[in-house]
Structure formats: structure tokens, C-alpha cells
Amino acid sequence: MAVPDVKENFSGTINEVTIGATSEEGGTRTSTVTIGGETGYPMLGFEAEYPHPPAFALEISTAGVEGWHDECRKHLADVAGDLGAWAAKCEEWGADMICLCLDAAHPDNEGRSPQQCADDVKRVLEATGLPLLVWGTDVDEVDNNVLPKCTQAAAGENCLFGTAKEDNYRTIAASCLADNHKVLAEAPSDINLSKQLHILLRDVGVDLADMVMHPTTGALGFGMVYIYTTIERGRIAALSGDRLLQQPVLVNIGKEIGRVKEAVSPAQADPQWGSHEVRAPLWESASAISYVESGAELLVLRNPEALRQAKTAIESMWP
């Protein structure tokens, strides 16, 4: 009795989304990133196509590294005060993209003005040739003031801007449409909420092909598996033809790692867990790999060592 054929064929494909624009495309990026395009479940080279490996962004923040955990900060001591230098360093470390977080605009921080934020965006665009993801503050009023200025400042660069949420998507959608950027759509851990948000965005004119979805993120052992399953469910629906879920998936891992005791607790406090220097980046790269297993295509990290580890591992796994 021959081994049965268990290959699965799907009618749907994950959207290919390109972020960044080179000079030929009207921008100033020296490279672009394309994610998505898979025709099957993650990493099964015997039955499906995987045109683009997952892309990795390193996060930089307008508020510096205050509150970031020490094992991550130690890599950033020289650059954290200078966004441009920081971004350039990330490029050197092998990031595919820069994730610029506008944390300084948050009212709990210095409440940086929209114009200052736009200047920050410009500074980063000048300092690096990598494509840019710009992440707001998660405070609706602030985002609605800040992001339009920033999309304008980055016009022509084909950035990814986030996040659009069910109760705050109009301004960011309009700004991205006006300045030709992609939209990061965030809905917490539920494919139906994601679909709903994608419909809302489509209704105000954003093409389904210009969205990346963020189902929110938990670190390994801290809610990862809930999101993992959300992504898997979404992926099954997408491959079966549901166009409202065919957007590639982003997870924002770096900032979650600081909450994980296994990653941040020093070896003196928890000697049973072994070397802290190993654990900290490994928790971040292991979380990243976990999400790639479920289907994520764009992963935001903080620790350059985790970036190196995850990229090396993906290289050995990706079909």
C-alpha cells in the first residue's frame, strides 16, 4: 500500500505587499521589502509556494530606550539618543525594515508635537535606505494629530503606517491614501474583528491589497498561543479564498519581551534558568519562530542579537 498523497491545494493566496519605494519608484529607499505570496500553510515546500521569506524590522523609538530591558539596551547604548544613528545601526545589523515608534508623542512622555514627529520620520528616512514602518502612540487623539503630518513627511516612500483600529481608522486611512502608504490594521486576537476592520478600511477606500494585519502580539508563554491560533485560523480562511483575511500578518514581538520573566530576570535571581545573556535574545527569537510557524510574515524585534538568531533559523527552515 503506497504512501497516500496528502498534498493540499488551495484556491486562495496571501497578498503580496511591498513596503518602501526606490528612486525608480518615486522614493529614496535603497531596498524594498515584499511579504506574503504564500499559497499554502507555513513552510511546506512540497506542496506550496513561498516567494518571500518573513521580513524582520528592528524597532527604534523617539522616546529612546527608557523601559527597555537591560540585555537589549546594552546593544543600543551608543545610538539610543540619536534616531538617525540608531536606524543606520539597525541597517548594519541586517534588519529588512525599520519600525519607528513615535512613543515620544505619547502624553505620558514628552508629548512631542506632530511637526517634531514628522521631523523624526524625515531624519530616519535620511539616515537609512531601508523601508519604514511608522507606529503611532495607541492614543487615538494623538495619532490623529501626529500621523497625518508623518505620512506627509514620508510621501512617496511607500511606508507602512499603524495602527488603524476599529474605533480609530478614518484619519490614518485618509492620510495613507493621500500619501500612498500601506495601512497596518490592528484587531485584537479575533479573525472576525480583523475582517470587520478590513471591511471598514475598504469602505473608506483602502485597497485590501494595501493592508497588513496585526492580530496583536504576546510573547512565548505570555499569550503567544492565543494569537498563534488566531493567525492559523485566519490563514486557513485566507487560503480557502476569504479575501478579507488574505493580508499578510505582522507581529510586534520586541516590546513584549520586556514583560517576560524568563527573558529579563538576571541569572543571580533565577540561576535555575541559566545564562541571562543567552535567554534574553533567545526568548525574542523563539517567539518570532513561533509566529512564523503559524503564518506571520513581518516580525518586529528590538534586540539585534535576536534578529540574527531568528534570521539564521528562518534561513534553515524556509522552503
Next chain:
Amino acid sequence: MALTGLEIYMLLPRTNCGDCGVPTCLAFAMKVASKQASFDECPHVTDEAKEKLGAAGAPPQKLVTIGVEKPLKIGNETVMFRHDEKFYNPCGIAVLVRDTDDVARKAQKVKALSFERIGQVIEVDTVALECASGDGETMKAAATELNQSLAGMPMVLIADSSELLAASAGALAASRPLLWERGGPSDALIELAASSGLPLVVEGDLEKCAADAQKAKDAGIEELVLCPGDVGPKEGLQFLTITRRAATQKSYRPLGYPSLIRVTSEDPVAQSLQACHYVYKYAGIVIMDTDQPEYILAPLVARQSIYIDPQRPVQVEAKIYEVNEPDEKSPFLITTNFSLSYYSVFGEVDGSRAPARILAVDTQGTSVLTAWAADAFGPEQIKKAIEKSGVFDQLAEGYRRPVIPGLVAVISGELSEEIGQEVIVGPQEASGLPRFLKNEWPKLVG
């Protein structure tokens, strides 16, 4: 795979006697197919038919038991995605020991790979002993010592030939090790496993595994483990996926067994990440060649995560939890008994090193907003939980002020009236707690 109604009908006497209580055999068969009736309810069914149906009703992937004292049970999986049902039997995570190692020292290292996490023990639960000496007696001595010092921890015995395995297999037979002859099994090993009743690894590509599994089964060996050999993570995932699909979707018996895989990279970071890869995607046993906790912790947590039952919210006991030795002036935080909610709060408080009490209110394991929307996390329920906990007796005057999640700020007024104390609205997310405890709490209590 379950039989269809028509297939079951073909196994019945087809006399329409009605003795089963259903007027026709076809109607009865349909009921059996939809699991509303049992095949046994037909008094006239033949033994041969029973056997056929029994085989069809057998789980698509065999349950394999390794070890005796604290056995590792793997297999019996039914789905490819945990949300379709759940993943049933957590894979073994094994550390590789060579018989040329300092076995006593290795055993101590392996023993230390046991941790407590969200109320569960997560640990290396299997050990793999490889014959690197090329001498069966050396291996036997190492196997015996490991078995003793690890109190019968389930063991995989690995050697290049059945001759090398024979001594250890004989010495440890009562502890039920898994026998792995590299590239095997040879006929000699099949005979050995059959006569000793031990589980066996079949190694090779899919066709070879299927053929060898059939051969071993014909020799009377029921419990087998499939192994693709020393492959990288791409081929490994492919093998694990295809064998799992062949079993669960096609009821293909020759591959209806759990799988074992050994991570091949020498770099411990790569090992750790590959081990996670295999834990998520269908391994029955993952063998790692490191005994350092920093590399093993992530795969252990990956295993703990992926084997959570997705249909049942994971709950913690609804009670007061004391973190970092609180005193009568420490903050008193309230959340739900949904484990993710509780452990998010716990993690932040613990991580910030601030002493506090956390009350997990029984919301049947639902999160803060879900519970609030379902009326399970309102002023009344919280008041009851506070009273039941007796926490106010442990708090000084002026400190009996519960901190509620910012997401349910709307209930603060009513809750305050209910309990006759001021209620403090905390941050919306647990992640805001360190800042809250450091900056805001001291101001609030003066």
C-alpha cells in the same frame, strides 16, 4: 477514520429484524455512523465484523508508551491544528547522553531541567542514550546508571546495530525503553523488540518507514515510532507533517504512529529554535544535544503552550495571590481568574519587584472585558470575592482600596459604594502596572 453508514451497513446481518430497537439495518447503521448508537446494540453481529469495525474505530495514530515509573505517552493525535480539537499528548523533550560521557554528571544536569511555570511543572521528561563507545557492555553500564539516577525516566536507546543494543535492552527491559537502531530496524532488532515487547523506532524516508512499520507490525510489535533520520528543519517539518496527515486524514495505518526527531544543528541557539519548530509541528519526541537550561526553557514553554486545550479557557484558582511578600500597606490589585489575565498582572507585578496582593475573581476563566460584558466581573461579584478572601483583614486602614483594571473604570463608583471603600482605577493594560506601582501608587497613599 470513521466508517460511513453504508460501510457499517455492509458489516451488519441486513435482516431488518429490529432486535436492536431500530426498524431497519440501514437506519441502525446510520445511527452508528453518527455515534448515536453503538455497534454492540445489534445482537446478531459477527465477531469478524466486530473486529473490522474495531480496527476502523481505532485511533488513527497509535498511542506509544515509553518508560514505566513516569511513562511518556505520545501519539493518539487526531488533528493538524489545535483549534480543531486540541493536541492531546505533549511530546517528549529529551536530552542526548553518550555512553562515553560522565553519565553521573549528565544525570544531575538532566534532573535540574525541571521548572515550575503558571502552576505546572515543565521539564525534560525523556533521556536519549547513544552508544558512542562502540561497545554494548559500556552502553549497558551507562544505561543502567542513567536509569537508576534518573529514577526510571523514559529512555531512548540509540546504537548503530542490534548487537550493540541487545545488552542495554535486556538490562532495562522492565523500564520499557524505546529502541532505536540507526538506519533500522534490522530483522534481528525486530525479533528482539517482539520478544521483549519493547517499542521500536523505524527510521528512513516515508516509504521505508511505512514498509518497516508494516514488517514490525506483522512481527507482532504494536508500538512504533517513526523517524526521518538526521535531517534538517525543512525535511523534518515535511516528514512530520506528511506522517501526521497520512494518519489523521487518510487513516493510513503504516504511518499511524508518533514521530521522533533529533535536532541536527550543533549551535545551541539553532537547536533551541529547531526544537520549538518541531514541538509546534507534530513531533512525538524531540531530542536535543544540550543540557543547558537557557536553551531548553523555550522549547519547554512552547510545548506547554501548544498543548493547552483551546476550547477550555485556562483558569487559575480564584483567590488572593501574594507577590513579593506584601505587608499591610501593599497595593491590592483585582483581576479575573483567566490565566492569561492573572499571569499578565502577576508577571508585571513580579517583574517590577513591587510587593502586592492580587485577587483573581472567579469569572469562569474569562478575561476582564469579556467577564464584565457577561456580568461576571461587576461590583457585586467583586464585592463577594473581596469578602470571601478576607483580604481586608490583612490590610491597614487606608490601604483597603482595591485597584481595578482601567478597562472597567465605569464600575468604580458602584463598587466603592458596595464595599464602602475608595476604589482606585488602575491602568488599562497589565503592562501599565510597573509604572503605576512605582509612580502613582505612592502618591495615592501619600
